[in-house]
Amino acid sequence: MDKELSNIFNDTGHRLTQPRMAVFNFIKSSDLPLSIADIVRLNPAMDKVSIYRTISLFKKLHIVVAVNNGWKQLYELASPFNPHHHHLVCTKCGKLTEIHSKKLESMVEELTSENDFHPVSHHFEINGLCSNCLTLVPDLPSQP
């Protein structure tokens, strides 16, 4: 797994430095997607600028992918390190639930071939209330 990481760096002519490793491990160890602000805040030893540059490189090398949770961008490990999936986002407590749906993935194929379009990536996200928050709310707006 980390072998795979160093390969990516070697193959693309980049150096696997300590700060880059640290950011990778930090994201890997989190069970939630993280914002850049999170990573900066929780890694005070590392310069903010280096974190920006690292994330930007990781995006380019497809080591991480951006998950947008409505208002901001969060990052999590990408495909070789973390299988492709989507999220249910609770707008009240912020809880993220992973969705793994083959049917959704095949729908991407369907929709793109219908439109003569070559898909490279896709994003899908459902916002609403998780089961826990649902019980705490008196009236339920719904407009999916």
Next chain:
Amino acid sequence: MDKELSNIFNDTGHRLTQPRMAVFNFIKSSDLPLSIADIVRLNPAMDKVSIYRTISLFKKLHIVVAVNNGWKQLYELASPFNPHHHHLVCTKCGKLTEIHSKKLESMVEELTSENDFHPVSHHFEINGLCSNCLTLVPDLPSQP
């Protein structure tokens, strides 16, 4: 249609002012979703701050919805003014193609009920190459 707009304002205790009307009509007349920067740039008579405040109000009143085209947020009219849909986004030329898929909408129902989640809104977007750009590109990355 504009009747409906003034109703929304009346019912929620807001005033339908000239600048708000102008922003509404501007978005309505566009056949593409617009960024705030677009709206600011193309409406030099209106103050930038007022445009921010107007868009923010429109979002709150569900007059517009945000479409994220990968890196930035774009806005287009929401449901009563423009039926719900999603987009194929060409990452080369920026072209947006609307997708109207009942199957996708029912999948939202399915995925949320499976997870005991109450959906409020959802976002879906496919990035890739449109048929036109496809013919111009020698090699084709694909990772849906």
Next chain:
DNA sequence: GTCCGTGCAAAGCGTTTGCAGCTTA
């Protein structure tokens, strides 16, 4: 030893806030 990468400082932008004057209902 040579580049690439890092850290620091500072600039750059998009977005938000405060306030006085104007507009709308």
Next chain:
DNA sequence: TAAGCTGCAAACGCTTTGCACGGAC
């Protein structure tokens, strides 16, 4: 007329850029 809205100025915070030093290969 009274409340809400607009425009201007300025603050704010996230992100990017420039540059010299330090570390990886």
